[in-house]
Structures are given as C-alpha cells and as structure tokens.
Amino acid sequence: MYSFDYHRPDSLDSARSLFAQAEDPMYLSGGMTLIPSMKQRLAAPSDLIDLSGLAELQGVERLDGDGKIRIGALTCHNDVANSALVLEQLPVLAQVAGAIGDNQVRNRGTLGGSIANSDPAADWPAALVGLQATIHTQDRQIAVEDFFRDLFETALAAEDIVVAVDFAIPRRATYQKFRHPASGYAVVGVLIAEHDNGIRVGVTGAGPCAFRACALEDALNNSFTEEALDAVDVPDVGFNSDIHASAEYRSHLVKVLSKRAVAQLRSES
Amino acid sequence: MNVAITLNGQVQNVEVAANTLLVNVLREQLGLTGTHVGCDTSQCGACTVHLDGRAVKSCSVLAVQAQGAQVVTIEGIGSTDDLHPMQAAFQDCHGLQCGFCTPGMIMQAIDLVTDAQSQSKPLDSDAIRHGLEGNICRCTGYQNIVAAVAKGAAELSSKAKGA
Numbered sequence: 001m002y003s004f005d006y007h008r009p010d011s012l013d014s015a016r017s018l019f020a021q022a023e024d025p026m027y028l029s030g031g032m033t034l035i036p037s038m039k040q041r042l043a044a045p046s047d048l049i050d051l052s053g054l055a056e057l058q059g060v061e062r063l064d065g066d067g068k069i070r071i072g073a074l075t076c077h078n079d080v081a082n083s084a085l086v087l088e089q090l091p092v093l094a095q096v097a098g099a100i101g102d103n104q105v106r107n108r109g110t111l112g113g114s115i116a117n118s119d120p121a122a123d124w125p126a127a128l129v130g131l132q133a134t135i136h137t138q139d140r141q142i143a144v145e146d147f148f149r150d151l152f153e154t155a156l157a158a159e160d161i162v163v164a165v166d167f168a169i170p171r172r173a174t175y176q177k178f179r180h181p182a183s184g185y186a187v188v189g190v191l192i193a194e195h196d197n198g199i200r201v202g203v204t205g206a207g208p209c210a211f212r213a214c215a216l217e218d219a220l221n222n223s224f225t226e227e228a229l230d231a232v233d234v235p236d237v238g239f240n241s242d243i244h245a246s247a248e249y250r251s252h253l254v255k256v257l258s259k260r261a262v263a264q265l266r267s268e269s
Numbered sequence: 270m271n272v273a274i275t276l277n278g279q280v281q282n283v284e285v286a287a288n289t290l291l292v293n294v295l296r297e298q299l300g301l302t303g304t305h306v307g308c309d310t311s312q313c314g315a316c317t318v319h320l321d322g323r324a325v326k327s328c329s330v331l332a333v334q335a336q337g338a339q340v341v342t343i344e345g346i347g348s349t350d351d352l353h354p355m356q357a358a359f360q361d362c363h364g365l366q367c368g369f370c371t372p373g374m375i376m377q378a379i380d381l382v383t384d385a386q387s388q389s390k391p392l393d394s395d396a397i398r399h400g401l402e403g404n405i406c407r408c409t410g411y412q413n414i415v416a417a418v419a420k421g422a423a424e425l426s427s428k429a430k431g432a
Contacts, residue, residue: 006270006287006333028334035329036311038288048287050334078323082388102403103377104314107323108330182312184402 001038008050012138012161015049019159022047027161029113030076032105057112057163060085067169068134069093073112073162081106092173092191096127099177101184112162115147118154118209120240121185125210126175129202130191132168137161151208170195174264176257178205180244187245188253192220192261199224201258206239206250216258224266226259272336276301277345285332292316292327295342303343303372307405314404317373318342324380326403343372346379354428355379355421364417366408374404378418382425392422 005022009015019025026045028034029052037043051057057074060083069090071080080086080097087094100106100114100123114124115135128135128144135142137160147155156162173193177186186205190213193200199220201213219228234254239247273282276299283298295301295318307315309328316327319341347353352360355375365371381400385392392400397418398411406414 001288001290003286003288006331008333008336031331031334032311032329035331039290039309048331052334078384082384102314103380103400104317104324104326104403105311107320107380108325 002041002044004038004045005047006050007047008053010053012054012056012163015051015054015161016138016159018047018049022049025049027051027116029074029116030109032101032109032113033117033119034113051112051161057161062089063166068166069169070164070166071111072164074110077101077106077109077111078103080111090131090167090169090173092131092170092175092193093127093167096123096175096191099123099175099179099189105184111165115165116154116156116162118148118152119185120151120208120210121180121183121187121205122210123175123177123186123189123204126186126189126191126202126204127167128165129204129210129212130173130175130193130200131170131202132195132200134166135162136164136166138163145212148209148211153209168195170200172265172268174261176261176264178253178257188250188257190254190257190261192258192265194224194265203254206254208238208240213254213258216254220262224262226262226266229255229259229262270333272332274332274335274337275339277341283332287331287333289332290328291318291320291330291332291335291340294332295327295340301342301344305369305372307369307373312405313370313373314377315370315373317376317404319376319380322383324377341376343376346375353379354424355382355418358421358424359414359417362413362417362420364410364413366406366410370404370406370408374401374406374414374418377401377404378421379425381418382422385422386426386429392419394419397422 023046025047028050057072059072077097077100081094133144170193175191177189188205191202199217201216204210219232234251236247236251241247305315307313311329318327
C-alpha cells in the first residue's frame with residue numbers, strides 16, 4: 001500500500017474542507033473495498049478521510065410523514081440485518097444486508113460505502129432500485145433513477161458524501177440472489193417489490209450498474225405470475241461477461257431469479 | 270502516528286505509519302502471532318479479531334482505524350491452562366487439522382454466539398455454516414468445525430444462563 005495522510009474528522013463540514021484542501025483525497029467508510037484496493041495499489045489516494053467519526057451518519061429510523069425507512073450511510077450491513085425496526089417494517093432490507101459478503105465484512109462494510117462505490121455485483125443497489133430509494137448527500141437529494149450511472153460510476157461528485165438513504169415500504173418484497181460461491185458477490189441479484197404504484201424490479205450483477213427491469217415490471221403489473229415472465233425477452237446487450245458468467249447466462253439468471261422471487265411472494269400471500 | 274488501542278484489556282500505545290494494517294501491528298509490533306495472515310486479500314478469515322466486540326478481518330483494517338478501540342485477539346480469550354469454552358470445544362471435537370485457520374475460526378465463532386444470544390436467534394448448523402462463510406479451512410475439516418462451534422455455543426449459552 002502506498003503511503004497517505006490519514007484524517008478522522010468529527011463533522012461533515014470538516015470532512016468536506018479536508019477533502020477540498022487535499023491533493024488527491026478519498027473518503028473511507030467501512031473500507032471493505034477501498035482498503036483491499038489500496039493494498040493492491042489499484043487505489044492510491046494522497047489523503048484518506050475516515051468518516052467513521054461522524055455519528056450523525058449512523059442508525060436506522062422510521063420517518064414521520066411518508067413513513068419511509070431511513071438508514072444512515074455509515075450503518076454497517078449487520079446493523080441493518082439485525083435492526084428490530086427493519087425486521088418489523090421492511091424485512092427485505094435485512095434479507096439483502098444479511099446476504100452480503102461474509103459476517104466479518106457485514107460487521108465493517110456500510111450502506112453508503114457500497115452505493116458510492118457502485119460495484120456492478122453489489123447487493124444494495126438492487127434494493128435501492130426496487131424500493132424507490134432517495135439518496136441524501138450533504139446538500140442534495142438524488143432519486144435512485146438518477147444515481148447509478150455506469151460501472152463504478154454514480155451521480156455523486158468526488159467531494160460528495162452520502163449521508164443517508166430513504167427506502168419506501170412496499171406491500172411485499174423479496175430479494176433473490178445467485179451468489180458467487182467464493183466472493184459472495186451477486187452474479188445476478190433481483191429484488192421484486194409490490195408498491196401501491198406498481199411492481200418494481202431492481203437488478204444487480206447483470207449490467208454495468210444496477211437497473212430497473214421495466215419489461216419484467218410491465219409483465220408483472222399485468223399478471224403477477226411466473227408464467228407472465230415467460231414471454232418477456234431480457235436482452236443481454238451490454239451485460240457483463242467474464243470468467244464467472246457470460247452475458248447470455250446472466251440474462252437467463254435475471255429471468256430465473258425473477259421467477260423465484262414471484263414464486264416466493266405468491267407462496268407468502 | 271500514535272495509536273492507543275485497548276488490546277486484550279490493556280492499553281497499548283504504538284507508533285505506526287498510516288498505511289500499516291492492524292494485523293501487522295498485532296503480529297510484528299506487539300508480538301501477538303496467534304492472529305494469522307492466510308491470504309492477505311480479505312478472503313480467508315485467519316486474521317479475524319474482535320474490534321469493539323465484533324469480528325473483523327484485521328488484514329482489512331488500518332491500525333489507525335483502531336484508535337481508541339477495544340481489540341481482542343486469540344491470546345485474549347483464554348490460556349493453555351484455562352481454555353475458553355470455544356477453544357475447548359475445538360479441542361474436544363477435533364475441529365482442526367493443521368490449525369492455521371483455527372484462531373480466526375474461534376474468534377468468528379465467538380462473535381456468532383454473542384450475536385445469536387443478543388438477537389435470541391437459534392444457532393443451528395445452517396446458521397453456523399452461513400456465519401463461517403468468511404473463514405476458509407484448506408484442510409477441508411468443516412464438519413468438525415461446525416460440530417465444535419455448536420458445542421462451544423451450547424456451553425457458552427448454558428454458562429450465560431447459569432451466570
């Protein structure tokens with residue numbers, strides 16, 4: 001790992017001003033991607049600004065008014081998976097958080113760090129897309145449709161800090177994942193949620209970043225059955241193709257996992 | 270940078286470069302070589318220690334991130350004469366072959382038991398296997414490891430009830 005200057009600010013403002021003054025800085029959240037990347041010299045910031053001292057970025061709450069669930073960006077995956085509020089109000093978030101990586105990673109890795117990184121195979125992005133999330137930074141709100149842009153690319157500017165994410169509470173939802181057995185990442189992951197305003201299908205792992213599968217949503221809005229998905233074509237244009245799975249196979253998985261999600265939801269109702 | 274860590278109950282002040290990993294401080298500066306480096310790429314879990322009560326891979330944590338934190342290593346949970354119940358269970362169940370992964374397995378297993386107790390969740394064989402996904406044993410001795418964790422968990426929970 002190359003050398004760098006380390007800072008642990010105690011407020012958002014001081015984090016931002018440290019960032020503005022440094023030559024080539026990066027923010028550090030749980031570090032579960034960044035530190036291994038720095039060890040491999042794939043990342044070499046001049047300054048590492050550790051956000052873990054910002055207590056206001058921690059925690060889970062239910063918002064008055066629209067009744068959404070707000071999760072602080074620095075909340076680690078296991079704190080979401082074990083949150084009594086999440087388990088009662090939005091258990092699919094616990095399902096997603098509990099499926100990430102392994103237990104040690106879930107003890108350190110954070111929601112904000114994961115989505116800011118926008119790894120194409122990360123789990124959280126499917127949940128944000130399926131649950132109509134809003135991403136809050138230090139000074140603005142970003143709808144999830146505008147957030148995930150491309151491979152490791154989001155609507156965030158380099159100096160932006162994710163503060164919290166709001167999730168809509170659907171009538172019902174489930175996450176189905178084809179887990180890479182070694183890394184724990186999603187080869188493909190599909191989150192299907194039934195909201196008052198219709199079905200949402202969030203897909204991760206298949207493309208360069210998470211996306212809505214609108215054709216699948218249309219079919220399921222017409223008929224919430226596995227058979228309804230048979231007629232839908234999931235084109236693999238632009239899908240990821242690597243040693244783990246071809247684009248064609250990932251396209252197949254999108255459909256298989258969507259069917260499993262529908263079957264799961266139908267069996268619960 | 271000076272870092273103060275409460276290590277196995279004792280405050281330790283160490284002088285480290287910002288890019289020093291926690292595991293290297295433990296092993297090389299503080300001489301606690303029970304925490305192993307298996308892969309150094311966050312895959313194997315041999316370097317698992319407790320940071321503020323939770324299992325983490327110390328090859329993926331900077332020493333400076335542990336400033337002010339409580340760190341517990343395999344040396345801090347028991348001794349040769351007075352084994353921790355989870356260590357005793359690994360011995361009783363022959364939950365190891367070469368033993369290289371064992372410190373990480375035990376630290377992770379203790380985290381699992383603590384977590385299950387605080388959540389009142391059952392720790393059955395599936396939950397143990399899910400919980401050990403971040404720990405790799407290259408001797409492939411998982412059957413006995415799972416049995417050892419189950420036995421250690423039962424002993425810790427009867428101890429907790431008796432207390």
